[in-house]
Amino acid sequence: MNYNVNDKGYYGEFGGAYIPEMLYPNVEELRQNYLKVMAEPDFKAEFDKLLKDYVGRPSPLYFAKRLSEKYNTKIYLKREDLNHTGAHKINNTIGQILMAKRLGKARIIAETGAGQHGVATATVCALMGLECIVYMGEIDIARQAPNVARMKMLGASVVPAKSGSRTLKDATNEAIRDWINNPVDTHYIIGSAIGPHPYPDMVTRFQAVISEEIKWQLKEQEGRENPDYVVACIGGGSNAAGTYYHYLHEEDVNIIAVEAAGHGVDSGESAATSILGKEGIIHGCKTLLMQTNDGQITEPYSISAGLDYPGVGPMHAHLCKSGRAEFMAMTDDQAMKAGLDLCKLEGIIPAIESSHALAIFEEKTFKPDDVVVVSLSGRGDKDLQNYIEYFKI
Numbered sequence: 001m002n003y004n005v006n007d008k009g010y011y012g013e014f015g016g017a018y019i020p021e022m023l024y025p026n027v028e029e030l031r032q033n034y035l036k037v038m039a040e041p042d043f044k045a046e047f048d049k050l051l052k053d054y055v056g057r058p059s060p061l062y063f064a065k066r067l068s069e070k071y072n073t074k075i076y077l078k079r080e081d082l083n084h085t086g087a088h089k090i091n092n093t094i095g096q097i098l099m100a101k102r103l104g105k106a107r108i109i110a111e112t113g114a115g116q117h118g119v120a121t122a123t124v125c126a127l128m129g130l131e132c133i134v135y136m137g138e139i140d141i142a143r144q145a146p147n148v149a150r151m152k153m154l155g156a157s158v159v160p161a162k163s164g165s166r167t168l169k170d171a172t173n174e175a176i177r178d179w180i181n182n183p184v185d186t187h188y189i190i191g192s193a194i195g196p197h198p199y200p201d202m203v204t205r206f207q208a209v210i211s212e213e214i215k216w217q218l219k220e221q222e223g224r225e226n227p228d229y230v231v232a233c234i235g236g237g238s239n240a241a242g243t244y245y246h247y248l249h250e251e252d253v254n255i256i257a258v259e260a261a262g263h264g265v266d267s268g269e270s271a272a273t274s275i276l277g278k279e280g281i282i283h284g285c286k287t288l289l290m291q292t293n294d295g296q297i298t299e300p301y302s303i304s305a306g307l308d309y310p311g312v313g314p315m316h317a318h319l320c321k322s323g324r325a326e327f328m329a330m331t332d333d334q335a336m337k338a339g340l341d342l343c344k345l346e347g348i349i350p351a352i353e354s355s356h357a358l359a360i361f362e363e364k365t366f367k368p369d370d371v372v373v374v375s376l377s378g379r380g381d382k383d384l385q386n387y388i389e390y391f392k393i
């Protein structure tokens, strides 16, 4: 079975490019060029150098001794939380800004929900001196004030999306409208392993540095490149795609994908797409999607803003349908407890997204000599208010 994208842009039955006619030239230009550009030695050199000197890579692969003792197995944390801007998202925005420059684009647009991808995009636009416009739902602008301030300080214009539910999907619609109107000079930086082909594959390849590093880091520490398990949380699925990438076809490596169950899978307030979703089209690709019987997108819910997305990337839909990955769903309560445990046991305050991946150890038992690598996708600074309110600290 092939778990990578095929030459038609599909992962099994998922993926493709379901876009309005007027967007076709933009997406087609990218499709024809992305692999060629990524293979150029000077592109690779510039990407690698920025990942090293600006992002701070390689991120450590840290053996979490006290956490491992608690669960009687060997747990390693891939420390994406230590990257510049505090999460894995910067790997992708660095890659895409270099792509935009190679394609001669001077203007960058992006959509953002919680603001994390907006900040990562505004950061690389400042780095390269490119104009940056971030579309954000009016409601999200109100509830994510610190990230809005960050984007503005970094020189971006934050444009409110005032239609519909005034959240992420409306911001995405605005960004697509902008791109249709500015096809020549503008690149659209999508923030997860979603969107029309070639975005899921391009984002995955930029994030694949995560598993590329895990391989040699684990070899150094355990004498083998392959762990028994790789584990990551899934919103759209970019940190997960990067963590799995070099292991997709390694049969001895088990893949665990962790979704947000919110208040519980059956509570009506959840983001567990693999369980609740049906095949549908969102943001230009066919994938699993939470929707009503007549195909309207359902509002997802999770305490963590980064997992609060009604779909999953097409690669993950395929990993789920084919049985290659085991999907688990963790509730708000399970994630918050696991997050606080990591603070006390290891002195690391994780993003609430990442805490979902850590929560599986209460539910699933591993063998004492199993090596389990967990993607610690981000740091918890941005979530402090949430932790304070939840635990009444």
Ligand SMILES: *Cc1c(COP(=O)(O)O)cnc(C)c1O
Pocket: 087, 088, 089, 116, 191, 192, 193, 233, 234, 235, 236, 237, 238, 239, 240, 306, 307, 351, 353, 354, 377, 378, 379
């Ligand atoms: C955005 C975000 C996620 C979810 O996005 P993916 O594309 O699924 O990786 C997870 N963790 C953190 C820290 C994030 O900021």
